[in-house]
Amino acid sequence: MGNEIISKELLSEVLNLNMWKTETLTISTEYNKLYYNGITLGDYGYYEYTEHINIHELAHKCKEWAKNKGYVIGVDLDKVNIWSIKEREVINHYEVYWEDYLEFEFRACQWILESKKD
Numbered sequence: 440m441g442n443e444i445i446s447k448e449l450l451s452e453v454l455n456l457n458m459w460k461t462e463t464l465t466i467s468t469e470y471n472k473l474y475y476n477g478i479t480l481g482d483y484g485y486y487e488y489t490e491h492i493n494i495h496e497l498a499h500k501c502k503e504w505a506k507n508k509g510y511v512i513g514v515d516l517d518k519v520n521i522w523s524i525k526e527r528e529v530i531n532h533y534e535v536y537w538e539d540y541l542e543f544e545f546r547a548c549q550w551i552l553e554s555k556k557d
Contacts, residue, residue: 443466444468444473444494445466445473445501445545445549446552447464448552449549449552450475450497451464452504454492456477468494471493471494471495472494473494474490474491475490476488498541501544505548505551508551510522510523510530512547514544517534517535518534519533519540519544519547521547521550531550
């Protein structure tokens with residue numbers, strides 16, 4: 440993911456951005472908001488767009504996306520756990536400091552996205 444809080448691929452999956460049409464997508468965060476802008480190919484040519492979403496709302500959408508994929512993202516005091524709904528057990532976790540839990544929720548969803556590619 441680099442320095443971005445969320446990958447372009449995960450953002451596209453969660454917000455249904457149709458990345459297959461998106462030529463570019465830039466992500467930045469400021470004041471608890473995640474801004475994304477891009478240039479996409481529409482029916483009548485290219486157009487540019489800029490959108491934003493509160494990062495807490497995005498984290499909730501990511502957890503809903505994960506649930507639809509068969510996983511639950513759970514936050515403890517010092518861990519972010521990935522639970523398999525089917526297997527009813529923790530299948531991965533991240534040790535975290537409480538201030539960083541959002542970043543690790545995004546990382547957990549990224550792990551799910553990458554593991555589903557196999």
